[in-house]
Amino acid sequence: MPTNQQILEALAQIKDPDLGRDVVSLGMIKELDVSPQGRVSFTFELTTPACPVRDRFKSQAEDMVGALAGVTGVDVRMTANVRPSFMRPKPSEILPGVKQTIAIASGKGGVGKSTVAVNLAAALRKSGAAVGLLDADIYGPSVPVMTGSRVVPQQANGHLLPVEAHGLKLMSFGHLNPGDQPTIYRGPMVGKAIEAMMVQVDWGQLDYLVIDLPPGTGDASLTLAQAVPLTGVAIVCTPQDVATDIAVKALQMFRRLNVTPLGLIENMSWYVCPSCGHRHEIFSHGGAESAAKRLGVPFLGAIPLEEGIREDADTGIPVVISRPESAGARAFVEIASQVAARTSIQSFRQLPVINVR
Amino acid sequence: MDIAWEDGAHTTYTGEQLRWACPCAECRGEAGAPGRLSRVTSLSPEELRIRDVVLVGQYALQIAFESGHNTGIYTFGHLRRLVA
Numbered sequence: 001m002p003t004n005q006q007i008l009e010a011l012a013q014i015k016d017p018d019l020g021r022d023v024v025s026l027g028m029i030k031e032l033d034v035s036p037q038g039r040v041s042f043t044f045e046l047t048t049p050a051c052p053v054r055d056r057f058k059s060q061a062e063d064m065v066g067a068l069a070g071v072t073g074v075d076v077r078m079t080a081n082v083r084p085s086f087m088r089p090k091p092s093e094i095l096p097g098v099k100q101t102i103a104i105a106s107g108k109g110g111v112g113k114s115t116v117a118v119n120l121a122a123a124l125r126k127s128g129a130a131v132g133l134l135d136a137d138i139y140g141p142s143v144p145v146m147t148g149s150r151v152v153p154q155q156a157n158g159h160l161l162p163v164e165a166h167g168l169k170l171m172s173f174g175h176l177n178p179g180d181q182p183t184i185y186r187g188p189m190v191g192k193a194i195e196a197m198m199v200q201v202d203w204g205q206l207d208y209l210v211i212d213l214p215p216g217t218g219d220a221s222l223t224l225a226q227a228v229p230l231t232g233v234a235i236v237c238t239p240q241d242v243a244t245d246i247a248v249k250a251l252q253m254f255r256r257l258n259v260t261p262l263g264l265i266e267n268m269s270w271y272v273c274p275s276c277g278h279r280h281e282i283f284s285h286g287g288a289e290s291a292a293k294r295l296g297v298p299f300l301g302a303i304p305l306e307e308g309i310r311e312d313a314d315t316g317i318p319v320v321i322s323r324p325e326s327a328g329a330r331a332f333v334e335i336a337s338q339v340a341a342r343t344s345i346q347s348f349r350q351l352p353v354i355n356v357r
Numbered sequence: 358m359d360i361a362w363e364d365g366a367h368t369t370y371t372g373e374q375l376r377w378a379c380p381c382a383e384c385r386g387e388a389g390a391p392g393r394l395s396r397v398t399s400l401s402p403e404e405l406r407i408r409d410v411v412l413v414g415q416y417a418l419q420i421a422f423e424s425g426h427n428t429g430i431y432t433f434g435h436l437r438r439l440v441a
Contacts, residue, residue: 086415229415258416258433352433353361354410354418 001070004032007040010064017053018341019348031077040065041075047344048207049080049128052337082129082207083347085231094198094228097205098132100343102262103224103233107250108243109215112267113236114142115313116303116332117212120234122318123336125167129207132162132169136194136224137214138183141174148316150178159202166321171201191223198227208343217253225257231346232262234300234339239266239287248291262342263298264288265335268305272327298342301335304328358407358420360436368440373405375420378439379429 002010012024019026023044032042044061046054062074084099095101104117114137121133135143144150149165153175162169173193177183185193203209211230214220224230233254237247251261266288271280282305292299303309306328312319320329358370377394379385386392403423411419413430421427 225414225416227414229412256416257414259414350363351412351415352363354412355359355361356407356410357359 001038002068007065010068011061013064014060018345038070038072040071043077043079046080047083048340050124050337050340052341085346086229086349086351098203098209099207100231101209101228102343103211103213103230105213105233105250106215106236107246111236111238111243114146114212116236116265116267117210118146119318119320119332120336121168121210122166122320123333124208132203132206132209134197134209134211135172136211136220138173138185138190138193141172143170143172144174146313160200161202171197187219190219194220194223195227217250225259230259231343232260234262234265236265236267237288238268239284244287244291260346261297262339263300264292265300266302269302271305300338301331303331372407376400376405376422380435381428
């Protein structure tokens, strides 16, 4: 019969590829129990339900422990507990119940940033996480249409309640100012509006808050990077040079603000013609991947240009929910787990500790 | 003020040192106009005493002094260079 120590030593051979440490020292193995008959059971607690190596971890754990002498069976319970970004002495005053904040930015407009943000949020939700989506695009809010949630938010106890759709908690300026009237704001007002959507909205307990930023490297992005310690930022671009060049600028801006780049996402990467089946690369291909390599940041994946993605965005159902088997939906799910894995790494970072005497 | 950094380094600052290093436009000057810190030779004690420090995102500190001056956003890089 193996001792707990021997079992943990066996499991310590499993390394988390993103965190670079073994799963035992990361505290992922819990509630270890060995029955008198030699049945070993334990909980394997991942840092995200969207873990890209979940199945591999489970079979590795079963194999490692099963190979020990005297073990008659192995029960692995796979769970996940998203850890807050950054180890800090006290919880953040802004967004206190939110564990991870993920910004989606682009630099250039029209590259599908909101589509990516909505589908990443939906994919993280599908994996089992509690997810919110804040649409910080004051001038061109797209989230209400893309999620079929064109309703006015309710209020309670002086706070706005997020709108719920597809299991997501949503807040957009499009909810607060519906209809066809534009929001005409100067820069400082944009900053105030974004702060209000974080402070005055009762987001509750969330594993991930995905923030859909407007294009550009100005007020909105700067306000956000100043108001909350962002876990990281994922940059969306299309493959052609004119888009990747601007995406690089956005990424460098966040680097200067000490926000970790989670990586680059290439949208509209290719198009498969429904009549001839031929693959067209309308906006070129691979631009984001080579830019990521040049900048030394992860390349998170490529999403095809599909009519279905656009149709579903217009009818208000994210493609990862409406057509989970499509190439587009599969790409979003894969990218979501890459983002989640990169995000987990940030949980083990420490913000500077300041002490005034 | 003491700071324990992510890389394990520790740095210490006096209020006086930080006040004179204030990076804000009023103190440094802008658009060719000289700032306040190049025009004065001494600052009163309440201008040098730190009242409050707030983390700005994850790249800087906003330091408020007893005089009410709080417009300086000290980036981590700036703070590290001050003691280098």
